[in-house]
Amino acid sequence: MGILKNSAQDLLAMVNDLLDVSRLEQGRISLAPERRILPPLLSGLSMPYVPAVSSKG
Known part of the structure; x- marks a missing residue:
């Protein structure tokens, strides 16, 4: 269940990123540098992907 939850969160993050790109293109938001x-x-x-890769050797 943990993998499913993480995948759903990753998908939500991607959708939010796409919405942010749209806002950037429209000039509704601006970017600020961020250290990662x-x-x-x-x-x-x-x-x-670790379980699937491990099972294939």
């Missing part, structure tokens, strides 16, 4: 720590972000993105 990349390894935890990448780790979170790959976690749903």
